Amino acid sequence: MYSASSAFLDALVEAGVSYIFANLGSDHPALVEAIAEARAAGRPIPEVITCPNEMVGLSAAHGFWQASGVAQAVVVHVECGTQALAGAVHNAAKGRAPVLIFAGASPFTQHGELRGSRNEFIQWIQDVHDQRGLVRGYMRYDAELRTGRNVKEIVHRALQFANSDPKGPVYLMGAREVMEEEVRPLPDDRAAWRPIEPAALPPRGVAVIGAALLGAKRPLVVTSFVGRNPAAVAPLVALCRRLGIGVLDSVPNAMNFPHDDPLYQGNQWNQPRQNPVLAEADVILVVDSDVPWIPTVSKPAEGARILHIDIDPLKQQMPLWHIAAEGVFRADAETALQQIHGWLDGQAIDAASVRERTAHYAGLHAARAEALAALEQRPAGAVTAEYLVGRLRALAGTDALFLNEGISHYHTVFDHLAPTRPGSIVTSGGGSLGWNGGAAIGIKLARPDATVIALTGDGSYMFTVPSSVHWMARRYQAPFLQVIFNNRGWKSPKLSTLAVHPDGFAARANQLDTSFEPAPDYVGIAAAAGGAWGRQIRDAAEVDDALAEALRVVRQERRCAVLDVWLEHH
Known part of the structure; x- marks a missing residue:
């Protein structure tokens, strides 16, 4: 039948x-x-x-x-x-x-x-x-x-x-x-159900955005997820190099801009400080971002011109949302960026201004790179997240595809992995924890030749339902490396509380009901459910050997590996 x-x-x-x-x-x-x-x-x-x-x-x-x-x-x-x-x-x-x-x-x-x-x-x-x-x-x-x-x-x-x-x-x-x-x-009628073609900028919008970027002293692009479409990265890079535009990631969900490019100015998450690059920009082009800045702690300068391109610029599912943009455009980023390039082809570009902008941002980029490198020095004793991620970057190889659900270490992962390849790192794009385990299986099924590496907090590891994740990974031959940033509790609720009540009772309390002690046997869970190899790491001297063995297990034995890395207590 x-x-x-x-x-x-x-x-x-x-x-x-x-x-x-x-x-x-x-x-x-x-x-x-x-x-x-x-x-x-x-x-x-x-x-x-x-x-x-x-x-x-x-x-x-x-x-x-x-x-x-x-x-x-x-x-x-x-x-x-x-x-x-x-x-x-x-x-x-x-x-x-x-x-x-x-x-x-x-x-x-x-x-x-x-x-x-x-x-x-x-x-x-x-x-x-x-x-x-x-x-x-x-x-x-x-x-x-x-x-x-x-x-x-x-x-x-x-x-x-x-x-x-x-x-x-x-x-x-x-x-x-x-x-x-x-x-x-x-009959098969799939051809009659194609998705809507990508939206483009109106001609006036192309000219407004192009002219604003041409005339700016400190133009800046702010983005979060332009790199979800890997094909959109190249026209963004070309535009920024063409005009000397800095790029700031705000809550990035992908590799939006190569981190080794001198125009790249870092990524901002919940850090309670004014971003200096954002503050000095006189023209800001927001492209594909749900949260381009958090105005209670970091925002553009008064009088800065803001232009906004997004596939959903009204943020229709967000009851409260606003940026003071003088131009708001519903458009596909790849399409819009190519349009701006086309408009620039007919314009005179001041080469001296481009050189000055590029040199300015390159100086900031170099200073940032030096500071990050200092944080990656091997500590004596306990592992730091910066050292761990730096070593992972060095050892993972060019075929690695990273999932970032590091929560309080979101920014650390982006900073020290410093991705340069479109599509090489992803986050859930949402705020419900536990995505990384299942997502790693899906990514491995889609990209069987890639080395899939999931970076997770200890809290988000438990949210993944690891017993189901590692059983599925073994049954469907989807091995991946899961690295746990184990600070023995929920650090983010603590940080949130102290940001609002820095001198309150919680700041003086001995415990805030966020601890996971005694710590579960995370490696044991994965081993019992899916035959995973695993190791607990408590000293920085163990990191290189453990990472090398974990990567060998995933690539050669084709089974999951779990590294339970103990960091400073939350």
């Missing part, structure tokens, strides 16, 4: 979906049967990845897209599985990761009227008023499959939303009776 579930699988194949990250339940008999029938018949379907935890599955789909640019599918169980997607839904939405989530639904008949009618007690308990509403605020599109006759149409429409800017997750649900419905196969 060719069912609605068969049509669902065919639509995924047509859309280029390679994997279904699945956590199956009592609402999926039709899908399980359709998968088995397709395998028996030799009909192509996406590979099914069994995910013991739903959040890990969605994080894996998120990571696969980050490494490949191709949206994948996640299948979960009714409203319970939908809720168990947890913070990964937030991360996919904020990280603009296209992924199709399909959840079953309790049957809508109870007397055997249709195939799939209710036959288990749980189907009354799991029938809720608004299952789609659980995640609607995070989705680019949501719909219920109500007949098998248009399943392919709905799947393609959902993915058209997911893959159109601003990209993001989409959610479909379908009851058992609908997914069991017998239908006739429909």
Whole structure:
């Protein structure tokens, strides 16, 4: 029988979906049967990845897209599985990761009227008023499959939303009776469901931005995620070198600009200080940034001209958001940057001004590099995060792809990895912790020849559900190195509290309920769940040998490695 579930699988194949990250339940008999029938018949379907935890599955789909640019599918169980997607839904939405989530639904008949009618007690308990509403605020599109006759149409429409800017997750649900419905196969019409073409700047906007950059004394680009599209990095680099424009990363989610370029001015996260480069800029071009600065601690100078290019410049999911931009443009960064280059081709560029700007920023860049190098000196005794990341940069090799969920060490990772290759480092783009484990699996599936290295705090390591992560990594041959920055607790809540109450009771307290002592055996968890190799490191003298062995295990033995690196107590 060719069912609605068969049509669902065919639509995924047509859309280029390679994997279904699945956590199956009592609402999926039709899908399980359709998968088995397709395998028996030799009909192509996406590979099914069994995910013991739903959040890990969605994080894996998120990571696969980050490494490949191709949206994948996640299948979960009714409203319970939908809720168990947890913070990964937030991360996919904020990280603009296209992924199709399909959840079953309790049957809508109870007397055997249709195939799939209710036959288990749980189907009354799991029938809720608004299952789609659980995640609607995070989705680019949501719909219920109500007949098998248009399943392919709905799947393609959902993915058209997911893959159109601003990209993001989409959610479909379908009851058992609908997914069991017998239908006739429909032709492949994927060509009719292409995503919206990238938006361009209006001609006036190109001229306004180009003229402002040409006439500036201290032009500055601020970005967070232009590098999510690796093809956008080259035109940004070319523009900045062409005009002598400095580049500041604010809460970077990718390698947006080569860190070894003299125009690169570093990255700012939650550091409670005014950024001097931001303060001296007279023209600021914000390109693809959700948080270009935090005005309570760091902001542009009064009178600075601000121009803003973004695929979502209104930040429609953020109730409170504003920068004082005189020009706001909804446009794709790669397209917009190429347009600005085209406009500059017809303009006279003052070479002396470009040299002066470049020299100014190069001097600041060199001073910053010298300060960072000093922090990477090997300490006597306990490991520092700066030394650890510096050695990892030196030993990892050119094929490494890094995931950064270092939390209070986010900036340290970017500073001392100093990435230069587009696509070589990613973050979740969101604020829900636990993304790195599942995402590392997805990235390894998408890039099997890459050395995948996940950098995580000890708190975010536990949020990853490591028992599920390392079981999946072993079963699906997706080995990666996971480095834990272990400060034995949640450092970020402590820093947040002290930033607001520097002289309060918390500042004088002996403990703030953020400790993870006695420390769990993080290596033991990964070894028990997935046969991972691991080692705990407490002295800087151990770092090089441990990193070398971990990388050998991942590359040659093709199994996961976990390094539990003890840093100064939080």
